[in-house]
Amino acid sequence: MIEVSHLRKTFGDFVAVDDVSFSVADGECVGFLGPNGAGKTTTMRVIAGIFPPTQGTVRVGGFDVRREPLSARRVLGYFPENAPFYPEMSVEGYLGFVARAKRIPSGDRPRRVEEAIAACALEEMRHRLVGKLSKGYRQRVGLAQALLGDPRVLVLDEPTSGLDPGQVTGIRELVKSLRGKRTIVFSSHILSEVSQVAQRVVIVNRGKLVAEDSPEGLSRRLAGALPLWLRADTAPEELAVAVGAVRGVQRAEVAEDRVRLVVDDESVVPEVSRAVTSRGWVILELSRETLSLEDIFLRLVGSGSGSVNR
Amino acid sequence: MTAVIRKELVSYFSSLLAYVVIALFLALSGFYFHSNLSFFLISGGLDLTRGLWQYQLLDMRQCMLTLLPLLTMRLFAEERRLGTLELMWTYPLRDLEIVLGKYFAALLVLLLMLGGTLVYPLLLGPAEASMPMGALLAGYLGLFLLGAAFLSCGILISALTDSQVLAAAVTYTVLVLFWALTWNQAAVGAPALWILNQISLFDRLYTFFRGGIDTRDVTFLLLFIAVFLAWTVQALGSRRWRGVK
Numbered sequence: 001m002i003e004v005s006h007l008r009k010t011f012g013d014f015v016a017v018d019d020v021s022f023s024v025a026d027g028e029c030v031g032f033l034g035p036n037g038a039g040k041t042t043t044m045r046v047i048a049g050i051f052p053p054t055q056g057t058v059r060v061g062g063f064d065v066r067r068e069p070l071s072a073r074r075v076l077g078y079f080p081e082n083a084p085f086y087p088e089m090s091v092e093g094y095l096g097f098v099a100r101a102k103r104i105p106s107g108d109r110p111r112r113v114e115e116a117i118a119a120c121a122l123e124e125m126r127h128r129l130v131g132k133l134s135k136g137y138r139q140r141v142g143l144a145q146a147l148l149g150d151p152r153v154l155v156l157d158e159p160t161s162g163l164d165p166g167q168v169t170g171i172r173e174l175v176k177s178l179r180g181k182r183t184i185v186f187s188s189h190i191l192s193e194v195s196q197v198a199q200r201v202v203i204v205n206r207g208k209l210v211a212e213d214s215p216e217g218l219s220r221r222l223a224g225a226l227p228l229w230l231r232a233d234t235a236p237e238e239l240a241v242a243v244g245a246v247r248g249v250q251r252a253e254v255a256e257d258r259v260r261l262v263v264d265d266e267s268v269v270p271e272v273s274r275a276v277t278s279r280g281w282v283i284l285e286l287s288r289e290t291l292s293l294e295d296i297f298l299r300l301v302g303s304g305s306g307s308v309n310r
Numbered sequence: 311m312t313a314v315i316r317k318e319l320v321s322y323f324s325s326l327l328a329y330v331v332i333a334l335f336l337a338l339s340g341f342y343f344h345s346n347l348s349f350f351l352i353s354g355g356l357d358l359t360r361g362l363w364q365y366q367l368l369d370m371r372q373c374m375l376t377l378l379p380l381l382t383m384r385l386f387a388e389e390r391r392l393g394t395l396e397l398m399w400t401y402p403l404r405d406l407e408i409v410l411g412k413y414f415a416a417l418l419v420l421l422l423m424l425g426g427t428l429v430y431p432l433l434l435g436p437a438e439a440s441m442p443m444g445a446l447l448a449g450y451l452g453l454f455l456l457g458a459a460f461l462s463c464g465i466l467i468s469a470l471t472d473s474q475v476l477a478a479a480v481t482y483t484v485l486v487l488f489w490a491l492t493w494n495q496a497a498v499g500a501p502a503l504w505i506l507n508q509i510s511l512f513d514r515l516y517t518f519f520r521g522g523i524d525t526r527d528v529t530f531l532l533l534f535i536a537v538f539l540a541w542t543v544q545a546l547g548s549r550r551w552r553g554v555k
């Protein structure tokens with residue numbers, strides 16, 4: 001449904017996206033992950049038809065975004081980061097404009113607008129001016145305009161950024177409910193969010209594609225050697241000595257009141273646990289270290305072979 | 311395109327901009343009409359076209375010059391600043407449709423503005439049986455075409471900047487330049503003056519205002535509008551290619 005092939009986009013001398021290729025099958029939900037400035041937004045804007053690729057091709061619904069831009073845009077709904085809006089229009093009036101701009105036949109328009117309002121729970125806000133809405137509601141209006149007309153392809157650029165936790169869950173559930181019915185690409189810089197919603201994750205960094213995998217495959221590859229944190233009701237020095245002897249634990253180092261374990265993989269957890277409890281101590285904390293996005297890139301890029309898995 | 315026209319009209323009338331511009335225009339041209347009518351009654355002679363309407367139309371031209379850049383300044387500059395232009399680019403709309411939609415919305419406001427001044431001939435109508443209807447029609451056609459040309463110039467400049475203030479200021483400058491083009495007749499040679507006369511927007515209006523319609527003038531004004539609108543489409547396209555917001 002979406003095919004990005006050797007996409008390169010430059011702004012003057014600045015290379016925003018360099019030789020990125022991936023495809024999204026019909027009905028698939030793909031998470032687009034990367035730190036700020038990685039080229040996520042640029043890639044999504046090219047897919048949405050805002051500007052053409054410098055090199056390479058992008059097809060949406062089988063239509064080349066450069067050669068058949070209007071046909072490509074007809075099957076697409078786009079949610080831009082920081083949902084821009086016309087402050088002086090009402091929610092309903094704005095969505096009416098979008099329905100006309102998307103060339104929804106006049107007989108269908110009221111029904112389609114109602115669907116979008118209902119999908120984004122905007123019923124109570126329909127007569128309010130968009131400029132007077134809170135950030136969360138504005139974000140929903142942005143989502144409503146993307147969903148309007150039921151496009152087959154949805155491109156959502158950081159749909160949850162800047163929202164409070166309740167609103168984030170709401171938007172996530174909405175995206176989840178569309179899985180299977182729509183082809184979705186959504187971007188985020190939060191790994192856990194992408195893992196929850198997407199069936200496949202595409203990771204970009206500095207304009208290049210770093211990895212492409214299922215969330216499970218990705219976490220397997222990343223979690224394998226993730227350090228564990230251990231705390232028990234004993235001196236950390238003692239604890240480090242005890243668990244350092246466990247097979248599969250490469251290193252046990254004391255960090256304040258906890259012990260950081262560098263391990264081969266997850267399978268050492270039962271043994272570590274036994275080593276603690278057999279000495280009569282009680283485990284107060286046993287957790288896996290969380291990786292920042294930067295760590296993930298270092299790992300994916302650093303692991304060299306097979307880091308790019310197509 | 312109707313989607314864009316409707317949206318722009320909603321923006322014009324919900325932000326009060328259109329009401330304010332129309333009200334200012336009618337207030338100013340009403341004041342001029344009072345002055346011109348008084349002057350005509352004292353010393354204008356018998357010819358309504360040359361003695362009254364010509365002056366009234368010339369004064370309304372000045373009002374348009376003052377107020378029309380306010381109508382076009384926000385058309386693209388505001389959308390660029392808000393980032394909504396990008397969103398519009400993801401809908402199945404051609405750049406030409408976006409430009410024409412905005413332009414026609416501004417033209418409709420101009421029509422409303424000029425329509426309000428029809429009350430002057432109506433006021434005089436019952437008293438003056440010799441109302442030069444044809445001449446008046448020609449005058450209004452000229453005024454409308456000139457306004458349409460101002461708007462086409464304004465919309466181009468609005469597409470070149472994010473700042474409404476800058477858009478209005480540059481539009482004023484360009485329009486005043488077009489006005490002043492032929493003032494310095496003594497300082498330029500005959501061939502140069504001929505060229506300046508050809509491209510002058512304002513000098514073409516005298517024929518209209520005296521009740522004549524010259525197809526050359528109509529063609530020039532339509533061509534002027536077409537060139538500026540095409541230029542606007544081109545400016546949008548090039549922004550897109552360069553990928554600038």
